[in-house]
Amino acid sequence: MPDPTPDVLHDVHAFLDSLAHQRASPEAALAGLPSLRARHPGADIDVVWEQQAFDGSTHFDALIRQDAGKTISVSVCQDHALPWPLRGLQRWKDSxxxxxxxxxxxxxxxxxxxxxxxxxxxxxxxxxxxxxxxxxxxxxxxxxxxxxxxxxxxxxxxxxxxxxxxxxxxxxxxxxxxxxxxxxxxxxxxxxxxxxxxxxxxxVDEVLAHDLRSFDMIAIATAQARSEQTAAAVRDAALRGGRSLLEASQHVFAQGRDGEIETSLRRVRRHRLEAAVERAIAAAGGAGDTGLLVGPVPVGDGHLLAQVLAVEPAEPRDPELRRLVAARLFDEWLxxxxxxxxxxxxxxxxxxxxxxxx
Structure with a gap:
C-alpha cells in the first residue's frame, strides 16, 4: 500500500484521542475499529493496547501497515494520562x-x-x-x-x-x-x-517409623577446649581418675589452664547433636550408653569431649515429638x-x- 494520506493519519489520531478521552476498554476499541477501516478501505489499520500496572490504565496504539514490511505506529497520550517515562512500571506503596x-x-x-x-x-x-x-x-x-x-x-x-x-x-x-x-x-x-x-x-508417622532413634532425647555433658592438648588432658583425667567429664574439666582447669575450657549441660534430640559427636558415639558402639565418654573431636575452633548422662528413647505418640517432626516437615515444604x-x-x-x- 502507498504511504498513508493525511486523511488516514487524521482519522487514526482522532480515533485514538477518543479512546483516551473516554478511557475506553479494549472491547470498545475493537468495536469502533470496523468503522475506521470502512472509511479507509485501502489502509491496513489495527489497534493494540497495554494495561499499565502502575495506575491500571489502558494505553492504545494504532498500527498502519505498509508494503515492504513497514509499519507506522501512532499513539496519543492525554495530559491526565500516565507519563511516558512511567510506562511499564509496577506500582507499589511506601508501606x-x-x-x-x-x-x-x-x-x-x-x-x-x-x-x-x-x-x-x-x-x-x-x-x-x-x-x-x-x-x-x-x-x-x-x-x-x-x-x-x-x-x-x-x-x-x-x-x-x-x-x-x-x-x-x-x-x-x-x-x-x-x-x-x-x-x-x-x-x-x-x-x-x-x-x-x-x-x-x-x-509424621512415616518419619518416626523410618528413623525413630534419631529423635531420642539425650542428656549430655560437654567440654570444649581451645587446644587438643588440653582436651586430651581432660580425657585422661576422666578415664584414669574415675572422674566425670565435668569433674575432670574442673581438675584440669584448677591446674592453671585458665580460660581454655568451656563446659555445658544440655538435653538434646539425637539428630541435633554435633555431627562429629554423633559419629564418635556411633564409632564407640552406637548405643549412647549412660556414662559413655567420646572425643576429643574437632568442632569449630576447638576440640570437644562429650559424655552421655542419660538416654530417653523417643516415644512415637509423644505430642511434643510429633509437633517437632511436623514443624521439620513443614520447614522442608517451605x-x-x-x-x-x-x-x-x-x-x-x-x-x-x-x-x-x-
Missing part, C-alpha cells in the same frame, strides 16, 4: 515491603510477625515464608474456629511470658499493638497451623517453595535483592 508470587507483604504486617512466627529463623526468610503461606492459603483457604484462634493467642502469650492481663496490656502499650492486631496475628497463626496439618498429612518463588524486595537495589532469601 509495601516485599512481593512474593504476586502476594504483597506490608511493612506493618512484617513487623507484627517478628515476635510471633518461626523463632530463630533469619528475618528475610521468615518474611518470605509469610508470603508463601498467604499464597497457599489464598489458593486453598482454610477456616478456623473461635476456639482455635483463642488457642493460638494463648500460645503466643505463653511464648512471650504474658501470663497476666496486666503483662499483656503493658506489652501492647510498649509495642503499640491493638486488640485487632492481636486477633489478626492469632488468626494467622491458627490458619498456618491448619496449613501445616494439611501439608504434612500422614508423613524450603521447596522458596526455591521456586519469584521474590522482589522493595528496598535497596531491587535488582540486587531479587531472590536473596530464596
Amino acid at each position: 509495601d515491603l516485599v512481593r512474593v508470587n504476586g502476594v504483597v507483604l506490608s511493612v506493618a504486617d512484617a513487623i507484627a510477625q517478628l515476635d510471633v512466627l518461626w523463632e530463630r529463623v533469619p528475618l528475610m526468610q521468615r518474611l518470605v515464608d509469610r508470603c508463601l503461606v498467604d499464597e497457599a492459603l489464598a489458593r486453598e483457604p482454610v477456616d478456623v474456629s473461635v476456639e482455635e484462634t483463642q488457642q493460638a493467642l494463648d500460645a503466643m502469650r505463653r511464648g512471650r511470658g504474658l501470663l497476666s492481663v496486666a503483662d499483656l496490656e503493658a506489652w501492647m502499650k510498649d509495642s503499640g499493638a491493638t486488640w485487632q492486631m492481636l486477633e489478626a496475628m492469632a488468626t494467622q497463626l491458627a490458619r498456618t497451623a491448619k496449613l501445616r496439618e494439611r501439608t504434612v498429612g500422614d508423613r 524450603r521447596e517453595q522458596r526455591r521456586g518463588a519469584h521474590i522482589e524486595w522493595f528496598w535497596g537495589s531491587v535488582e540486587g535483592t531479587r531472590n536473596v532469601a530464596g
Whole structure:
C-alpha cells in the first residue's frame, strides 16, 4: 500500500484521542475499529493496547501497515494520562515491603510477625515464608474456629511470658499493638497451623517409623577446649581418675589452664547433636550408653569431649515429638517453595535483592 494520506493519519489520531478521552476498554476499541477501516478501505489499520500496572490504565496504539514490511505506529497520550517515562512500571506503596508470587507483604504486617512466627529463623526468610503461606492459603483457604484462634493467642502469650492481663496490656502499650492486631496475628497463626496439618498429612508417622532413634532425647555433658592438648588432658583425667567429664574439666582447669575450657549441660534430640559427636558415639558402639565418654573431636575452633548422662528413647505418640517432626516437615515444604518463588524486595537495589532469601 502507498504511504498513508493525511486523511488516514487524521482519522487514526482522532480515533485514538477518543479512546483516551473516554478511557475506553479494549472491547470498545475493537468495536469502533470496523468503522475506521470502512472509511479507509485501502489502509491496513489495527489497534493494540497495554494495561499499565502502575495506575491500571489502558494505553492504545494504532498500527498502519505498509508494503515492504513497514509499519507506522501512532499513539496519543492525554495530559491526565500516565507519563511516558512511567510506562511499564509496577506500582507499589511506601508501606509495601516485599512481593512474593504476586502476594504483597506490608511493612506493618512484617513487623507484627517478628515476635510471633518461626523463632530463630533469619528475618528475610521468615518474611518470605509469610508470603508463601498467604499464597497457599489464598489458593486453598482454610477456616478456623473461635476456639482455635483463642488457642493460638494463648500460645503466643505463653511464648512471650504474658501470663497476666496486666503483662499483656503493658506489652501492647510498649509495642503499640491493638486488640485487632492481636486477633489478626492469632488468626494467622491458627490458619498456618491448619496449613501445616494439611501439608504434612500422614508423613509424621512415616518419619518416626523410618528413623525413630534419631529423635531420642539425650542428656549430655560437654567440654570444649581451645587446644587438643588440653582436651586430651581432660580425657585422661576422666578415664584414669574415675572422674566425670565435668569433674575432670574442673581438675584440669584448677591446674592453671585458665580460660581454655568451656563446659555445658544440655538435653538434646539425637539428630541435633554435633555431627562429629554423633559419629564418635556411633564409632564407640552406637548405643549412647549412660556414662559413655567420646572425643576429643574437632568442632569449630576447638576440640570437644562429650559424655552421655542419660538416654530417653523417643516415644512415637509423644505430642511434643510429633509437633517437632511436623514443624521439620513443614520447614522442608517451605524450603521447596522458596526455591521456586519469584521474590522482589522493595528496598535497596531491587535488582540486587531479587531472590536473596530464596
